[in-house]
Amino acid sequence: MPEGPELHLASQFVNEACRGLVFGGCVEKSPISRNPEVPFESSAYYISASARGKELRLTLSPLPGAQPPQEPLALIFHFGMSGSFQLAPSNALPPHAHLRFYTAPPGPQLTLCFVDIRRFGHWELTGEWQPGRGPCVLLEYEQFRLRIPPFEKARTVLEALKQHRLSPKLTLSQKIKAKLQNPDLLELCHSVPKEVVQLGGKGYGQARGEEDFAPFRAWLRCYGTVGMRSLRDRHGRTIWFQGDPGPLAPKGGKSHKKKSSRAQRGPEDGVEDHPPPSKAPSRTRRVWRGLPEQTTAQQPEGTSLQDPKVPPITEKGKRRGRRANSGCCRP
Numbered sequence: 001m002p003e004g005p006e007l008h009l010a011s012q013f014v015n016e017a018c019r020g021l022v023f024g025g026c027v028e029k030s031p032i033s034r035n036p037e038v039p040f041e042s043s044a045y046y047i048s049a050s051a052r053g054k055e056l057r058l059t060l061s062p063l064p065g066a067q068p069p070q071e072p073l074a075l076i077f078h079f080g081m082s083g084s085f086q087l088a089p090s091n092a093l094p095p096h097a098h099l100r101f102y103t104a105p106p107g108p109q110l111t112l113c114f115v116d117i118r119r120f121g122h123w124e125l126t127g128e129w130q131p132g133r134g135p136c137v138l139l140e141y142e143q144f145r146l147r148i149p150p151f152e153k154a155r156t157v158l159e160a161l162k163q164h165r166l167s168p169k170l171t172l173s174q175k176i177k178a179k180l181q182n183p184d185l186l187e188l189c190h191s192v193p194k195e196v197v198q199l200g201g202k203g204y205g206q207a208r209g210e211e212d213f214a215p216f217r218a219w220l221r222c223y224g225t226v227g228m229r230s231l232r233d234r235h236g237r238t239i240w241f242q243g244d245p246g247p248l249a250p251k252g253g254k255s256h257k258k259k260s261s262r263a264q265r266g267p268e269d270g271v272e273d274h275p276p277p278s279k280a281p282s283r284t285r286r287v288w289r290g291l292p293e294q295t296t297a298q299q300p301e302g303t304s305l306q307d308p309k310v311p312p313i314t315e316k317g318k319r320r321g322r323r324a325n326s327g328c329c330r331p
Contacts, residue, residue: 003053003054003079004053004054004137004138004193004196005138005193005194005196005197006079006196007051007053007054007055007056007079008051008138008193008197009197010049010051010056010079010084010085011049011050011051011056013085014047014048014049014058014085014112015048015049017085017087017112018046018047018048018087018112021046021047021103021110022044022045022046022063022103022104023042023044023045023046023047023060023101023102023103023104023112024042024043024044024045024102024103024104024105025041025042025043025102025104026040026041027040027041027060027099027100027101028099028100028101028102029098029099029100030097030098030099030100032098032119033098033099033119034119035098035099035122035123036123036124036125038073038075038099038123038125039125040060040070040073041068041070042060042062042063042066042067042068042070043066043067043104044062044063044065044066044104045060045061045062045063045066045070046060046061046063047059047060047061047101047112048061049085051136052129052133052136052139052140053133053134053136053137054078054079054133055076055077055078055129055130055133056076056077056079057074057075057076057077057127057129058074058075058077058123059072059073059074059075059127060072060073060074060075060101073125073127074127074128075123075124075125075127076123076124076126076127076128076129076130077114077121077122077123078121078122078123078124079116079121080116080118080119080120080121080122081118081120081121082116082117082118082120082121083114083115083116083120083121084114084115084116085112085113085114085115086112086113086115087110087111087112087113088110088111088113089108089109089110089111090102090103090109090110090111091109093111093113094113094115095115095117096115096116096117096119097111097113097114097115098113098114098115098116098119099113099114099123100112100113100114101113137189137190137193138190138193138194138197141190145186145187145190195219196216196219199215199216199219200215222240222241222242223240224240225240227242228240228241228242229241229242229243229245231245231249231250232250233250234250
């Protein structure tokens with residue numbers, strides 16, 4: 001799901017691709033999209049973007065003297081599972097372009113498209129960030145760092161801070177080195193998204209091609225890598241980790257290690273082992289056990305123990321067969 005670093009990269013792409021471009025006319029929505037129409041029309045306007053967490057804000061700013069007179073309009077985009085922005089020629093639009101912004105003449109007409117293959121993404125006309133959403137780990141790190149990890153007891157947090165507090169005997173350079181080698185969880189929430197942004201590329205989805213996806217796959221240290229473990233919670237979400245899951249792990253969850261494609265799959269991979277084949281005698285063998293053995297020469301030609309003309313013998317028939325062996329014969 002595109003979020004955090006990828007939405008930040010998407011906002012950078014929009015700002016770089018639309019820099020110097022003048023858009024004009026109406027905003028066009030595809031007829032199959034269930035998202036709202038965008039009531040905006042201007043003869044000349046600019047497009048800019050900014051991102052915050054899982055949201056991207058697209059701002060349409062009319063130029064001075066543009067007609068009809070129009071106030072700037074901001075749209076909030078949620079990318080869903082596969083949303084992205086692309087700039088393409090107007091006569092060669094990409095598939096699944098559900099919202100389109102056209103450039104104004106003169107010159108070859110280009111279109112900024114919101115592309116969403118799965119149609120999970122949506123946009124809102126409010127222009128405001130979602131209320132109650134926490135600070136952005138990329139742009140608002142100082143407000144984000146509260147020094148209290150989520151889903152942890154206060155006593156545990158205080159004890160951990162006390163144990164990991166740097167010694168006052170260390171020099172400033174030693175403190176900085178130790179801090180860089182052992183970053184805390186909140187620092188990683190800030191530095192890890194920055195590393196993804198520095199990877200460049202247009203995104204880290206496999207659908208974008210191996211050229212863009214390979215750097216991100218090489219950067220991964222835990223998610224989907226061999227030797228790591230994963231645990232599925234009660235909502236069906238999979239968490240990748242290393243070592244013990246901890247005391248707050250979901251009850252009844254099954255953890256498993258990521259294996260290579262050549263490794264044999266087992267119960268830890270979510271696949272149940274099939275039981276070995278039973279060594280008990282087959283039903284046909286049990287049925288015919290009471291009859292005298294026949295050699296190949298004695299057996300009538302064209303008959304076998306699995307002759308389809310022989311009717312199946314039920315449990316009741318088995319009991320009757322035992323009585324027949326004791327002297328009570330039935331045809």
